[in-house]
Amino acid sequence: MGDPTVAIIAGEGVLPRMLSEALSRAGRTHIACYPHGLEVEVPAAEEFFFERSIAFIKSLQQRGIKQIVMVGKFVRPRSLNLLRFEGSTLMAAPRILASLRNGDDASLRALAQIIEEHGLKVVGIEDVAPNLLPEPGLYASTVPSDLDRADVERAAYIVEAISQVDVGQGAVVAKGLCLATEALPGTDAMLEWVAATRTDRPETGRTGVLYKAPKLNQDRRMDLPGIGPTTVAKAAAAGLAGIAWEARSALLLDAEQTMADAERLGLFLWSREPDQA
Numbered sequence: 001m002g003d004p005t006v007a008i009i010a011g012e013g014v015l016p017r018m019l020s021e022a023l024s025r026a027g028r029t030h031i032a033c034y035p036h037g038l039e040v041e042v043p044a045a046e047e048f049f050f051e052r053s054i055a056f057i058k059s060l061q062q063r064g065i066k067q068i069v070m071v072g073k074f075v076r077p078r079s080l081n082l083l084r085f086e087g088s089t090l091m092a093a094p095r096i097l098a099s100l101r102n103g104d105d106a107s108l109r110a111l112a113q114i115i116e117e118h119g120l121k122v123v124g125i126e127d128v129a130p131n132l133l134p135e136p137g138l139y140a141s142t143v144p145s146d147l148d149r150a151d152v153e154r155a156a157y158i159v160e161a162i163s164q165v166d167v168g169q170g171a172v173v174a175k176g177l178c179l180a181t182e183a184l185p186g187t188d189a190m191l192e193w194v195a196a197t198r199t200d201r202p203e204t205g206r207t208g209v210l211y212k213a214p215k216l217n218q219d220r221r222m223d224l225p226g227i228g229p230t231t232v233a234k235a236a237a238a239g240l241a242g243i244a245w246e247a248r249s250a251l252l253l254d255a256e257q258t259m260a261d262a263e264r265l266g267l268f269l270w271s272r273e274p275d276q277a
Helices: 017-025 050-063 088-089 092-102 104-117 146-163 187-197 230-239 255-265
Strands: 006-010 032-037 044-048 069-070 122-123 172-173 177-181 208-214 243-245 268-272
Touching: 017 032, 017 069, 032 050, 044 050, 044 187, 050 069, 050 104, 069 104, 069 172, 088 255, 104 122, 146 177, 146 243, 146 268, 172 187, 177 187, 187 208, 187 230, 230 243, 230 255
Parallel strands: 006 032, 006 069, 032 044, 069 122, 208 243, 243 268
Antiparallel strands: 172 177, 172 208
């Protein structure tokens, strides 16, 4: 299969493993690595220290790596060991430290910028494994009703609006009313809040939808929305009829399990074209 030219910088969760398996199925040799302090699911992944990022990047380049994919959940280090810094990374320390103060996304963007400044290209899943991004269509046998479709359209409009101010990637809408929007705590917390506070549940059946899409100005190489078994379980617990997302712009995590759980619980899974009503 040749020498590897792709390296996965892995965060937590199932996505790095999914990407590694997809690359292997495609016959593409690759390596995986992860920042110190994270627990990752990719076998034989190599650990590196944030304080030695540039030396590690240079070592990847020397090994023939040309592309970097950054996937999974990254949590910025809460503190750095100044004694661990090597020379080249120490020169970039002010930028790194400034990015840590601005949150997880800022830290990722800063690391991506540093990687590209040293001659490697940061790419997204759609560049190396586009088959992991579901095409338009239904991914469970339940079909959304006209009311569900109207709720999805409304939720998509809301997600687009909140994304302009970099708030979140999801919203819950039922019968045209917005029950919640995603913020820093994430999708699971939003669905748990809806389950705990919702007062409009019908005696039979389910109403309402979860919709997810990337932010308008999001760097699509990193942090695409994901829908997995936990999402399905929490959407069901919140009494929702189904889950929709922007086609080719979100990931089905543990796809077989996610689809099986949606089937069992009677939820629809809809990969929706952005302009589709």
